[in-house]
Amino acid sequence: MPKPQELPLRKDVPEELTWDLTTIYPTDQEFETDYDAVQTGAKQFAELAGTIEKSAASLLTATERLMTLSRKLEKVYVYAQLKNDQDTSEDKYQAMYSRAESLGAQFGAATAWFEPELLKISDDQIKQFYQDEPKLADYRRFFDQTFKRRNHILSNDVEAVLAGAGDIFSSGEKTFGILDNTDLSFPAVTDENGNQVKLSQGVYGILLESTKQSVRKEAFEKLYQVYRQFQHTLAATLTTNVKNHNFKANIRHYNNALEAALADNEVPTDVYNNLIKVVNEHLDLLHRYVALRKKILGLDELHMYDMYTSLVGKKSPKYTFEQSKQIALEALQVMGPDYVSHVKEEFNNRWIDVVENQFKRSGGYSSGTYDTNPYILLNWKDNLDNLYTLIHETGHSMHSYYSHHNQPYQYGDYSIFVAEIASTTNENILTDYLLNKFKDDDEMKKFILNYYLDGFKGTVFRQTQFAEFEQYIHEQDAKGQPLTANFMDDYYRNLNQKYYGDAVISDPQIGLEWSRIPHFYYNFYVYQYSTGFAAASTLADGIVNGGQANVDKYLNYLKSGSSDTPTNVMKKAGVDMTQPEYLEKAFQIFEQRLDEFERLYNK
Template structure:
């Protein structure tokens, strides 16, 4: 089917069956209820600002300010999420566009109104805090919240400097913003020919579809033409990336961190050792990626394997089809290993319209899980009947169950969770589904091929590829800190060498791949990508324990979901049975990858 033929007429929002839409009345029954809370938060802003200067007066004053700040934040969360979900379900509605814009503005004003709190909290000495806890025992409920701020004590600068840094934030993010405008708006991509001979306009989304094409000439043309555009602008893009790296290095130095990496990870309370372990272990296991690449070359039957050959299916025929109803049934069956309580909450999600299922005109693309502390979670999907969407459903369900358990077992201040642990719950569900499907179709070679192909490609794209990105990101920050100019040629040369190291001799590191760094938005996210790799590896290990272990393993996992942010991310994961400061969880994930690679090789 050509890309052009896929632009079928989507239904308007009003024509989508109600049972396939989410029920946002669990946040607000009506828009006027939203307006009431919006007004209440707006009124809170002045009162919150007036509490500035009170924290050092008494334990009672600290309690009063903390409770006021959290109560307003809790209300703001509902206002913001309601407006965002209403807008995302149909972005053409002026009313909800305006509602969302107002909520974003309110959130910014809230941030400004409470900006005094952390610097003022830091003026309280450990002795004063100890006295406060004795004088007002209710403060103990917020001790971890305060400790997170106190942990940064030596890295927070005096009030004047902090004010200047906050005011200059727009300037600091200019590299990222310029890249975003160039990449999303100003770069003009040529047309290419799809497998049905139609001319299609190249874009990031179309490019990823064309790279999966079974027609090699289509893949090659898309690859070459995309990078022609980036090549023209590589010196500009080297400049935007350099600006971003210099921003990270400057702030890290100013705040007294050893490196930009340490500064970025400490924001999530993650030790640098976790990052170092990841890169070391992935490098130790690159022979598995080389084996996988060699197998890909053999199955595709090509003399030379190129970078544009790494995303096309090795199974050939179309992916298995799953309707939404079939997918819910499969997900419930696969998740039985989590025990009856977990499954009962998944049924709640499926039966009570927590999910916005089908694509309608002007609906936001992609999929996500969202929600607030005081409501059920919500999932946005744009459903297609395929294996990928079955995985998306169980992935987003993992996020939603994490939110459900955290909000039902923690007070508001700890009812959310760190980004470091967020992807683990969703990917554990994916890995449980893989185990379930491999067992269910153990005698169906064709289905096994599809599932193993999906898993191996997911592991390659998440663990190996994201670690390659993490290694590149660390290197360019270190080089800039040493005074090395990050010219386009310098970045091209290093990136190509790194690519050759990762994929080995079995694949041609095409000249164009040297430019891949120039089109990856994640390089502007400040050491974010490594979490995809650590998350996937931890999830592989956890799913293995849940499927092949006992009740104790399931209980430990559920305790992790219930922990929210009541402890550091590393300690929360220890509760689940994975110590992420040690390399064992990575070794185990590679063992699972190797076993499945063996199995896939046998099928061919």
């Protein structure tokens, strides 16, 4: 029997396939120098407490010191994180990363006084400060983001109590995490080769893609057997989390938990409510897709565990990393020469850590700071999914590149609300490019359309279903309704039936899905996947099928950082996310591609 191929050690990976972190620090000694500087600077900054409301000069001094320290800390932290992620077995970089995390905590403690003291400055006083010291105008939006929350910030004593109770408030999330990641024990199941494999969250996802329904069914039923045993405990952890959100929203004088959560990102609740409304109006498209899935799979009964297996039934086409870079560059030509030149810079200057090696962190991401390259971590496999991952992470990196090169440090980052839009726009541009490239190849078109339709189903429809459930349980708790396991099971199963329609059997087990979704502990986070994908669909369509003006507006969005509110930034890009039109456009594109997919199968 041939010996299984082992992953290379880090030292054996060809240099050209690794990222070059010497552009951050040429040696670890420079890291140590900056580390010491942040540690010393944080202590000195703490001594400025009580000064900023005295004069405009004092406020400017403290703000500039805060920015300088924060900027250096980010560089220290990212270097340590990237060094650790490339080989998590190396003690030296484990320790370096741990020290960087501790330094972040020290910095947080030393600077915690700044915001409460800033809030003591009245509107009239800050106007006078802007006249006394014109340089403060560079930080006007930075200050305004704090002043906006003035009515929701409590007295120093109460704020201190809330801060001190942080561990208590997060107990539900922590308990769920320990239970879900560590204490739950899953049984063995049979894979499609007849082998017994121990079930886990990762293995479950792979088994649901199996071409054998018996494999999918066993994985589904055995996973939920475990969650059913603990559903009352999991209902208690989720209830604790919901009560935490509702309590904080109430004490901070928000109308509800949704408003409080979205206020942190300066996003109006209309964005959330429009999403749920418009998605519900287009559930007939999901019902159509589900019915088509049942027909193509040739099943008498379609179950929820049949939603993830490929409708094409073939293995992914192979794309090497070199081929994928070339395809990405060709697809992104529509962005114009400036954008493409920076993508080439990324591809040619070792901003990407490409291949998997022993002990390397799994997955993929884009990371960096204002003063570093926007690095990408991959664990490359030669398939279509990794081609999409490359262009997705490149979207994040180009967003960071443009933001960092066009904004001062204080506005150089961007809101999480707009972050996924840049990456998913790139994905949508790639889909357009591939569909055009293979317009005469029906088999490849089916493969690409299947990939797109499943992505839309899993992002726009599924994440909105999650968002609707999350809003409902918060509202019910606020009304005094006990969030028992049976109450949530019943509502979730009915919600699932509404979303997927009559072509699928909503098995009793699917009512338990709420109990295993970590995102329900993230405080109204999931809706951003849906709004981001929909906005990206609209933007990509405008870039591919519109004129240069659409490209220019898009690049201006990438350059904006956090210089304006997230919804204003997107309005300048050509998408008003407070209105439903961008969602309608996304569904129009989905319907066109569903029509095409159906046509190809009926040929």
